Amino acid sequence: MLDISGLNVFHGNIQVVWDLKLTVDEGEMVTLIGPNGAGKSSTVETIVGLNRNATGSITFFNENILGLQTYDIFKKGLALVPAKREIFPKMPVIENLLLGGSDRTGWESSLQHIYNLFPILHERERQMAGTLSGGEQQMLAIGRALMSEPKLLILDEPSTGLSPLLVAQVFRSLERLGKEGITILLLEQNVRHALDMCERGYVLENGRIVLEGKAKDLMREKHIQKAYLGI
Protein backbone atom coordinates (compact mmCIF):
# COMPACT_ATOMS: atom_id res chain seq x y z
CA MET A 1 0.00 0.00 0.00
CA LEU A 2 2.70 2.47 1.08
CA ASP A 3 6.11 1.86 -0.40
CA ILE A 4 9.05 4.10 0.40
CA SER A 5 12.54 3.55 -0.93
CA GLY A 6 15.77 5.50 -1.13
CA LEU A 7 14.17 8.42 0.69
CA ASN A 8 16.41 11.34 1.62
CA VAL A 9 14.82 14.20 3.54
CA PHE A 10 16.25 17.69 4.03
CA HIS A 11 15.53 20.78 6.10
CA GLY A 12 17.03 23.61 4.09
CA ASN A 13 20.30 22.07 3.00
CA ILE A 14 20.70 19.89 6.07
CA GLN A 15 19.93 16.23 5.45
CA VAL A 16 18.03 14.53 8.28
CA VAL A 17 16.95 11.20 6.72
CA TRP A 18 19.16 8.93 4.60
CA ASP A 19 18.14 6.22 2.13
CA LEU A 20 15.04 5.18 4.06
CA LYS A 21 13.14 2.08 3.01
CA LEU A 22 9.81 1.34 4.62
CA THR A 23 6.66 -0.46 3.50
CA VAL A 24 3.20 -0.76 4.96
CA ASP A 25 0.83 -3.40 3.57
CA GLU A 26 -2.92 -3.04 3.50
CA GLY A 27 -4.48 -3.89 6.87
CA GLU A 28 -1.18 -3.81 8.73
CA MET A 29 -0.29 -1.88 11.89
CA VAL A 30 3.30 -0.74 11.75
CA THR A 31 5.30 1.37 14.19
CA LEU A 32 8.27 3.65 13.54
CA ILE A 33 10.27 4.26 16.69
CA GLY A 34 13.45 6.15 17.45
CA PRO A 35 14.95 8.66 19.85
CA ASN A 36 14.16 12.37 19.79
CA GLY A 37 15.54 14.05 16.72
CA ALA A 38 15.93 10.78 14.77
CA GLY A 39 13.86 12.03 11.84
CA LYS A 40 10.53 10.29 12.44
CA SER A 41 8.38 13.40 12.12
CA SER A 42 10.40 14.61 9.15
CA THR A 43 9.71 11.28 7.44
CA VAL A 44 5.96 11.31 7.93
CA GLU A 45 5.71 15.00 7.08
CA THR A 46 7.36 14.10 3.79
CA ILE A 47 4.92 11.23 3.19
CA VAL A 48 1.92 13.57 3.46
CA GLY A 49 3.55 16.40 1.51
CA LEU A 50 4.07 18.86 4.36
CA ASN A 51 7.75 18.77 3.51
CA ARG A 52 8.63 18.33 -0.17
CA ASN A 53 12.36 18.89 0.20
CA ALA A 54 13.20 15.23 -0.43
CA THR A 55 14.48 12.76 -3.01
CA GLY A 56 13.72 9.08 -3.56
CA SER A 57 10.42 7.35 -4.07
CA ILE A 58 7.15 7.24 -2.15
CA THR A 59 4.22 5.39 -3.70
CA PHE A 60 0.72 4.90 -2.34
CA PHE A 61 -1.22 2.11 -4.11
CA ASN A 62 1.56 2.09 -6.71
CA GLU A 63 1.08 5.75 -7.51
CA ASN A 64 3.86 8.26 -6.90
CA ILE A 65 2.94 10.79 -4.20
CA LEU A 66 6.30 12.43 -3.54
CA GLY A 67 6.03 16.05 -4.62
CA LEU A 68 2.22 16.24 -4.49
CA GLN A 69 0.38 18.82 -2.38
CA THR A 70 -0.83 17.71 1.06
CA TYR A 71 -4.47 18.15 0.11
CA ASP A 72 -4.13 15.92 -2.96
CA ILE A 73 -2.44 13.24 -0.89
CA PHE A 74 -5.17 13.54 1.74
CA LYS A 75 -7.84 13.00 -0.95
CA LYS A 76 -6.17 9.71 -1.88
CA GLY A 77 -6.96 8.43 1.61
CA LEU A 78 -3.88 9.27 3.63
CA ALA A 79 -4.36 11.23 6.86
CA LEU A 80 -1.81 12.40 9.42
CA VAL A 81 -2.30 13.34 13.07
CA PRO A 82 0.66 15.73 13.25
CA ALA A 83 2.84 16.10 16.30
CA LYS A 84 2.22 19.84 16.26
CA ARG A 85 -1.60 19.67 16.60
CA GLU A 86 -2.31 21.76 13.56
CA ILE A 87 -5.86 22.71 14.35
CA PHE A 88 -7.62 25.91 13.30
CA PRO A 89 -7.68 27.95 16.53
CA LYS A 90 -10.22 30.55 15.41
CA MET A 91 -12.77 27.97 14.31
CA PRO A 92 -15.17 26.04 16.56
CA VAL A 93 -14.47 22.41 17.40
CA ILE A 94 -17.25 21.11 15.15
CA GLU A 95 -15.97 22.99 12.10
CA ASN A 96 -12.47 21.67 12.68
CA LEU A 97 -13.92 18.15 12.70
CA LEU A 98 -16.06 18.67 9.61
CA LEU A 99 -13.00 19.87 7.70
CA GLY A 100 -11.70 16.33 8.16
CA GLY A 101 -14.45 15.05 5.87
CA SER A 102 -18.06 16.08 5.66
CA ASP A 103 -18.28 15.60 1.89
CA ARG A 104 -18.30 11.84 2.26
CA THR A 105 -21.29 9.58 2.89
CA GLY A 106 -21.27 8.13 6.36
CA TRP A 107 -19.53 11.08 7.98
CA GLU A 108 -22.27 11.30 10.62
CA SER A 109 -21.37 7.92 12.03
CA SER A 110 -17.67 8.86 12.10
CA LEU A 111 -18.58 11.98 14.05
CA GLN A 112 -20.63 9.86 16.45
CA HIS A 113 -17.70 7.51 16.91
CA ILE A 114 -15.36 10.42 17.68
CA TYR A 115 -17.82 11.88 20.17
CA ASN A 116 -18.09 8.50 21.89
CA LEU A 117 -14.32 8.32 22.16
CA PHE A 118 -13.94 11.94 23.31
CA PRO A 119 -17.22 13.10 24.92
CA ILE A 120 -15.65 16.45 25.88
CA LEU A 121 -15.43 17.37 22.18
CA HIS A 122 -19.17 16.89 21.94
CA GLU A 123 -19.75 19.10 24.98
CA ARG A 124 -17.43 21.75 23.54
CA GLU A 125 -18.66 21.54 19.93
CA ARG A 126 -19.09 25.32 19.71
CA GLN A 127 -15.94 26.36 21.61
CA MET A 128 -13.10 27.97 19.60
CA ALA A 129 -10.47 25.28 19.11
CA GLY A 130 -7.68 27.61 20.22
CA THR A 131 -9.17 27.92 23.71
CA LEU A 132 -9.24 24.16 24.32
CA SER A 133 -6.82 22.72 26.89
CA GLY A 134 -3.68 21.00 25.59
CA GLY A 135 -5.14 17.52 25.81
CA GLU A 136 -8.47 18.60 24.33
CA GLN A 137 -6.59 19.96 21.28
CA GLN A 138 -4.83 16.63 20.92
CA MET A 139 -8.22 14.87 20.95
CA LEU A 140 -9.40 17.24 18.24
CA ALA A 141 -6.35 16.52 16.06
CA ILE A 142 -6.99 12.78 16.34
CA GLY A 143 -10.71 13.25 15.77
CA ARG A 144 -10.19 15.29 12.64
CA ALA A 145 -7.97 12.65 11.07
CA LEU A 146 -10.51 9.94 11.92
CA MET A 147 -13.31 12.00 10.31
CA SER A 148 -11.85 11.35 6.88
CA GLU A 149 -11.95 7.56 7.39
CA PRO A 150 -8.52 7.31 5.78
CA LYS A 151 -7.18 4.16 4.14
CA LEU A 152 -3.86 4.82 5.85
CA LEU A 153 -3.80 6.67 9.14
CA ILE A 154 -0.43 8.02 10.30
CA LEU A 155 -0.23 9.14 13.93
CA ASP A 156 2.73 11.16 15.20
CA GLU A 157 2.79 10.61 18.97
CA PRO A 158 -0.98 10.65 19.51
CA SER A 159 -0.79 10.01 23.26
CA THR A 160 1.11 13.24 23.92
CA GLY A 161 -0.57 15.31 26.62
CA LEU A 162 -3.48 12.93 27.20
CA SER A 163 -4.45 11.65 30.65
CA PRO A 164 -3.47 8.01 31.38
CA LEU A 165 -7.13 7.02 31.12
CA LEU A 166 -7.45 8.55 27.65
CA VAL A 167 -4.14 7.14 26.44
CA ALA A 168 -5.49 3.68 27.14
CA GLN A 169 -8.76 4.52 25.39
CA VAL A 170 -7.00 5.93 22.33
CA PHE A 171 -4.82 2.84 22.02
CA ARG A 172 -7.82 0.56 22.42
CA SER A 173 -9.63 2.51 19.79
CA LEU A 174 -6.68 2.30 17.39
CA GLU A 175 -6.60 -1.45 17.91
CA ARG A 176 -10.28 -1.61 17.05
CA LEU A 177 -9.77 0.53 13.95
CA GLY A 178 -6.97 -1.80 12.95
CA LYS A 179 -9.28 -4.78 13.27
CA GLU A 180 -11.88 -2.93 11.20
CA GLY A 181 -9.33 -2.76 8.42
CA ILE A 182 -7.79 0.71 8.66
CA THR A 183 -4.06 0.56 8.03
CA ILE A 184 -1.98 2.35 10.65
CA LEU A 185 1.54 3.75 10.85
CA LEU A 186 2.23 4.77 14.45
CA LEU A 187 5.02 6.96 15.84
CA GLU A 188 5.08 6.75 19.61
CA GLN A 189 7.37 7.47 22.56
CA ASN A 190 5.60 4.80 24.55
CA VAL A 191 7.63 2.17 22.75
CA ARG A 192 6.40 -0.78 24.77
CA HIS A 193 2.84 0.07 23.99
CA ALA A 194 3.53 0.65 20.32
CA LEU A 195 5.31 -2.69 20.00
CA ASP A 196 2.52 -4.44 21.89
CA MET A 197 -0.07 -3.14 19.53
CA CYS A 198 1.65 -3.28 16.14
CA GLU A 199 2.69 -6.29 14.11
CA ARG A 200 5.90 -4.85 12.69
CA GLY A 201 8.28 -2.09 13.55
CA TYR A 202 11.15 -0.01 12.22
CA VAL A 203 13.79 1.67 14.34
CA LEU A 204 15.16 4.98 13.06
CA GLU A 205 18.33 6.43 14.57
CA ASN A 206 20.22 9.46 13.29
CA GLY A 207 18.12 9.43 10.13
CA ARG A 208 18.77 5.82 9.20
CA ILE A 209 16.81 2.62 9.74
CA VAL A 210 18.96 0.51 12.06
CA LEU A 211 16.56 -2.32 12.87
CA GLU A 212 13.32 -3.69 11.52
CA GLY A 213 11.21 -6.75 12.06
CA LYS A 214 8.28 -8.31 13.86
CA ALA A 215 7.27 -6.28 16.90
CA LYS A 216 7.63 -9.21 19.25
CA ASP A 217 11.18 -9.84 18.04
CA LEU A 218 12.10 -6.17 18.43
CA MET A 219 10.80 -6.26 21.99
CA ARG A 220 13.40 -8.92 22.76
CA GLU A 221 16.32 -6.99 21.23
CA LYS A 222 18.87 -5.96 23.88
CA HIS A 223 19.35 -2.60 22.15
CA ILE A 224 15.63 -1.81 22.24
CA GLN A 225 15.32 -2.82 25.86
CA LYS A 226 18.22 -0.65 26.93
CA ALA A 227 17.75 2.41 24.77
CA TYR A 228 13.95 2.64 24.68
CA LEU A 229 12.33 0.65 27.40
CA GLY A 230 14.67 1.64 30.21
CA ILE A 231 15.10 -2.03 31.22
Added chain:
Amino acid sequence: MIAILSVQGITKQIGGLLAVNNVHLTVGKDEIVGLVGPNGAGKTTLLNIISGISSPTKGKVVFCGEDITALKANKICKKGIAKTFQIAESFPNLTAKECVTVGALFGNNHPVSMKEAQEQAVGILEYVGLPKEKVDTFTKNLNVVELKRVQLARALASNPKLLLLDELTTGLNPKESIEAVSLIRKIRDEGTSILIIEHVMSVIMGVSDRIVVLDHGEKIAEGRPYEVVNNQQVIDTYLGDLDVF
Protein backbone atom coordinates in the same frame (compact mmCIF):
# COMPACT_ATOMS: atom_id res chain seq x y z
CA MET B 1 6.86 23.02 56.70
CA ILE B 2 6.86 26.72 55.73
CA ALA B 3 4.58 27.34 52.75
CA ILE B 4 6.24 29.51 50.15
CA LEU B 5 3.14 29.43 47.96
CA SER B 6 -0.40 29.45 49.25
CA VAL B 7 -3.34 29.37 46.84
CA GLN B 8 -6.47 30.36 48.73
CA GLY B 9 -9.90 29.65 47.28
CA ILE B 10 -9.00 30.44 43.68
CA THR B 11 -11.93 30.41 41.26
CA LYS B 12 -11.81 31.19 37.53
CA GLN B 13 -15.01 31.54 35.61
CA ILE B 14 -14.84 31.50 31.81
CA GLY B 15 -18.27 32.17 30.34
CA GLY B 16 -20.54 29.62 32.00
CA LEU B 17 -17.65 27.32 32.93
CA LEU B 18 -15.92 27.18 36.32
CA ALA B 19 -12.51 26.25 34.93
CA VAL B 20 -11.07 26.43 38.47
CA ASN B 21 -13.43 26.16 41.40
CA ASN B 22 -12.45 27.24 44.93
CA VAL B 23 -9.03 25.56 44.94
CA HIS B 24 -6.74 25.71 47.98
CA LEU B 25 -3.20 24.41 47.79
CA THR B 26 0.25 25.07 49.22
CA VAL B 27 3.80 24.42 48.16
CA GLY B 28 6.34 24.16 50.97
CA LYS B 29 9.93 25.32 50.96
CA ASP B 30 12.02 22.77 48.98
CA GLU B 31 8.92 20.75 48.19
CA ILE B 32 7.90 19.25 44.85
CA VAL B 33 4.13 19.18 44.42
CA GLY B 34 2.59 17.31 41.48
CA LEU B 35 -0.62 18.69 39.97
CA VAL B 36 -2.56 16.13 37.96
CA GLY B 37 -6.08 15.57 36.68
CA PRO B 38 -8.07 14.80 33.52
CA ASN B 39 -7.65 16.89 30.39
CA GLY B 40 -9.50 20.15 30.86
CA ALA B 41 -9.45 19.89 34.67
CA GLY B 42 -8.10 23.44 35.04
CA LYS B 43 -4.42 22.77 35.77
CA THR B 44 -2.92 25.14 33.21
CA THR B 45 -5.51 27.78 34.09
CA LEU B 46 -4.42 27.59 37.73
CA LEU B 47 -0.72 27.89 36.85
CA ASN B 48 -1.50 30.89 34.66
CA ILE B 49 -3.22 32.56 37.61
CA ILE B 50 -0.31 31.88 39.98
CA SER B 51 2.17 33.31 37.48
CA GLY B 52 0.02 36.37 36.77
CA ILE B 53 -0.73 35.55 33.13
CA SER B 54 -4.43 35.63 33.95
CA SER B 55 -6.39 36.89 36.92
CA PRO B 56 -8.82 34.89 39.06
CA THR B 57 -12.51 35.58 39.47
CA LYS B 58 -12.17 34.98 43.20
CA GLY B 59 -9.48 34.03 45.71
CA LYS B 60 -5.94 34.94 46.67
CA VAL B 61 -2.41 33.88 45.77
CA VAL B 62 0.14 34.42 48.56
CA PHE B 63 3.86 34.02 47.84
CA CYS B 64 6.45 34.22 50.65
CA GLY B 65 3.84 35.85 52.84
CA GLU B 66 2.90 38.53 50.31
CA ASP B 67 -0.42 38.79 48.45
CA ILE B 68 0.55 38.73 44.75
CA THR B 69 -2.93 38.18 43.30
CA ALA B 70 -3.13 41.56 41.58
CA LEU B 71 0.46 41.70 40.30
CA LYS B 72 1.37 41.51 36.61
CA ALA B 73 3.35 38.57 35.25
CA ASN B 74 6.68 40.44 34.98
CA LYS B 75 6.43 41.62 38.62
CA ILE B 76 5.67 38.10 39.79
CA CYS B 77 8.66 36.79 37.86
CA LYS B 78 10.93 39.28 39.62
CA LYS B 79 9.48 38.19 42.97
CA GLY B 80 10.83 34.71 42.23
CA ILE B 81 8.19 32.63 40.42
CA ALA B 82 9.23 31.29 37.01
CA LYS B 83 7.16 29.26 34.59
CA THR B 84 8.30 27.39 31.49
CA PHE B 85 6.58 28.23 28.23
CA GLN B 86 6.67 27.28 24.57
CA ILE B 87 9.95 28.75 23.36
CA ALA B 88 9.83 27.45 19.81
CA GLU B 89 6.54 29.25 19.23
CA SER B 90 7.52 32.46 21.00
CA PHE B 91 11.10 32.97 19.79
CA PRO B 92 11.75 30.88 16.67
CA ASN B 93 14.51 33.23 15.52
CA LEU B 94 16.53 33.39 18.72
CA THR B 95 19.31 30.96 19.48
CA ALA B 96 19.23 28.83 22.62
CA LYS B 97 21.77 31.12 24.27
CA GLU B 98 19.87 34.29 23.31
CA CYS B 99 16.63 32.90 24.75
CA VAL B 100 18.20 32.16 28.09
CA THR B 101 20.09 35.48 28.08
CA VAL B 102 16.77 37.31 27.73
CA GLY B 103 15.50 35.36 30.75
CA ALA B 104 18.54 36.34 32.80
CA LEU B 105 18.35 40.01 31.73
CA PHE B 106 14.68 40.58 32.41
CA GLY B 107 13.75 37.99 35.01
CA ASN B 108 16.31 38.81 37.65
CA ASN B 109 15.41 40.91 40.64
CA HIS B 110 18.75 42.74 40.56
CA PRO B 111 20.20 44.33 37.40
CA VAL B 112 22.68 42.23 35.41
CA SER B 113 24.89 43.32 32.53
CA MET B 114 24.63 41.78 29.07
CA LYS B 115 27.96 40.06 29.53
CA GLU B 116 26.95 38.59 32.90
CA ALA B 117 23.61 37.47 31.46
CA GLN B 118 25.33 35.72 28.54
CA GLU B 119 27.78 33.96 30.83
CA GLN B 120 24.94 32.85 33.09
CA ALA B 121 23.03 31.60 30.04
CA VAL B 122 25.90 29.39 28.90
CA GLY B 123 26.33 28.04 32.42
CA ILE B 124 22.65 27.21 32.86
CA LEU B 125 22.42 25.57 29.43
CA GLU B 126 25.27 23.32 30.45
CA TYR B 127 23.58 22.63 33.80
CA VAL B 128 20.37 21.44 32.10
CA GLY B 129 22.36 19.29 29.69
CA LEU B 130 22.07 21.04 26.33
CA PRO B 131 24.92 19.76 24.15
CA LYS B 132 27.61 22.46 23.77
CA GLU B 133 27.37 22.50 19.99
CA LYS B 134 23.66 23.42 20.19
CA VAL B 135 24.11 26.60 22.24
CA ASP B 136 24.09 28.85 19.17
CA THR B 137 21.37 26.93 17.29
CA PHE B 138 18.07 28.69 16.51
CA THR B 139 15.34 27.31 18.75
CA LYS B 140 13.15 26.44 15.73
CA ASN B 141 15.85 23.97 14.66
CA LEU B 142 16.11 22.13 17.96
CA ASN B 143 14.47 18.78 18.62
CA VAL B 144 11.96 18.22 21.40
CA VAL B 145 14.39 17.20 24.16
CA GLU B 146 16.72 20.07 23.35
CA LEU B 147 13.84 22.55 23.37
CA LYS B 148 12.66 21.30 26.74
CA ARG B 149 16.13 21.90 28.12
CA VAL B 150 16.16 25.46 26.77
CA GLN B 151 12.69 26.11 28.21
CA LEU B 152 13.87 24.95 31.59
CA ALA B 153 17.10 26.95 31.34
CA ARG B 154 15.18 30.11 30.48
CA ALA B 155 12.99 29.71 33.56
CA LEU B 156 16.00 29.00 35.78
CA ALA B 157 17.80 32.07 34.44
CA SER B 158 15.67 34.34 36.65
CA ASN B 159 16.87 32.52 39.80
CA PRO B 160 13.37 31.51 40.89
CA LYS B 161 12.37 30.43 44.39
CA LEU B 162 9.41 28.61 42.88
CA LEU B 163 9.41 26.89 39.50
CA LEU B 164 6.14 26.10 37.70
CA LEU B 165 6.46 23.32 35.13
CA ASP B 166 3.58 22.64 32.73
CA GLU B 167 4.10 19.32 30.93
CA LEU B 168 7.83 19.78 30.58
CA THR B 169 8.51 16.08 30.00
CA THR B 170 5.71 15.48 27.50
CA GLY B 171 7.11 13.90 24.35
CA LEU B 172 10.11 12.28 26.00
CA ASN B 173 10.61 8.55 25.84
CA PRO B 174 10.83 6.49 29.06
CA LYS B 175 14.63 6.71 29.19
CA GLU B 176 14.65 10.47 28.65
CA SER B 177 11.93 10.86 31.30
CA ILE B 178 14.15 9.15 33.85
CA GLU B 179 16.87 11.71 33.11
CA ALA B 180 14.33 14.52 33.47
CA VAL B 181 13.27 13.19 36.86
CA SER B 182 16.80 13.36 38.21
CA LEU B 183 17.33 16.86 36.80
CA ILE B 184 14.11 18.12 38.44
CA ARG B 185 15.17 16.58 41.75
CA LYS B 186 18.58 18.19 41.48
CA ILE B 187 17.01 21.63 40.94
CA ARG B 188 14.93 21.15 44.08
CA ASP B 189 17.91 19.91 46.08
CA GLU B 190 19.64 23.15 45.25
CA GLY B 191 16.83 25.15 46.83
CA THR B 192 14.01 25.75 44.33
CA SER B 193 10.48 24.64 45.18
CA ILE B 194 8.53 23.12 42.31
CA LEU B 195 4.89 22.82 41.24
CA ILE B 196 4.71 20.41 38.31
CA ILE B 197 1.89 19.42 35.95
CA GLU B 198 2.48 16.17 34.12
CA HIS B 199 0.45 13.30 32.66
CA VAL B 200 3.34 10.87 32.56
CA MET B 201 2.76 9.03 35.82
CA SER B 202 6.27 7.61 36.04
CA VAL B 203 7.56 11.19 36.18
CA ILE B 204 4.95 12.43 38.66
CA MET B 205 5.46 9.44 40.93
CA GLY B 206 9.21 9.81 40.62
CA VAL B 207 9.46 13.47 41.64
CA SER B 208 6.48 14.45 43.79
CA ASP B 209 6.58 14.72 47.55
CA ARG B 210 2.85 15.37 47.43
CA ILE B 211 0.22 15.21 44.69
CA VAL B 212 -2.88 17.36 44.24
CA VAL B 213 -5.63 16.13 41.91
CA LEU B 214 -8.06 18.45 40.12
CA ASP B 215 -11.19 17.36 38.28
CA HIS B 216 -13.66 19.75 36.67
CA GLY B 217 -11.87 22.64 38.35
CA GLU B 218 -12.16 21.20 41.87
CA LYS B 219 -9.59 19.58 44.10
CA ILE B 220 -10.72 15.96 44.52
CA ALA B 221 -7.70 14.47 46.26
CA GLU B 222 -4.39 15.36 47.87
CA GLY B 223 -1.70 13.33 49.57
CA ARG B 224 1.43 11.26 49.20
CA PRO B 225 1.92 9.69 45.77
CA TYR B 226 0.98 6.15 46.76
CA GLU B 227 -2.14 7.38 48.61
CA VAL B 228 -3.31 9.35 45.62
CA VAL B 229 -2.83 6.59 43.03
CA ASN B 230 -4.81 4.23 45.21
CA ASN B 231 -7.69 6.66 45.61
CA GLN B 232 -10.70 5.14 43.81
CA GLN B 233 -12.05 8.46 42.55
CA VAL B 234 -8.64 9.31 41.07
CA ILE B 235 -8.48 5.90 39.40
CA ASP B 236 -11.96 6.29 37.97
CA THR B 237 -11.57 9.82 36.60
CA TYR B 238 -7.90 10.02 35.75
CA LEU B 239 -5.71 6.95 35.88
CA GLY B 240 -7.98 4.29 34.46
CA ASP B 241 -6.29 1.01 33.73
CA LEU B 242 -2.72 1.74 34.89
CA ASP B 243 -1.54 -1.53 33.34
CA VAL B 244 -0.80 0.17 30.05
CA PHE B 245 2.40 1.72 31.42
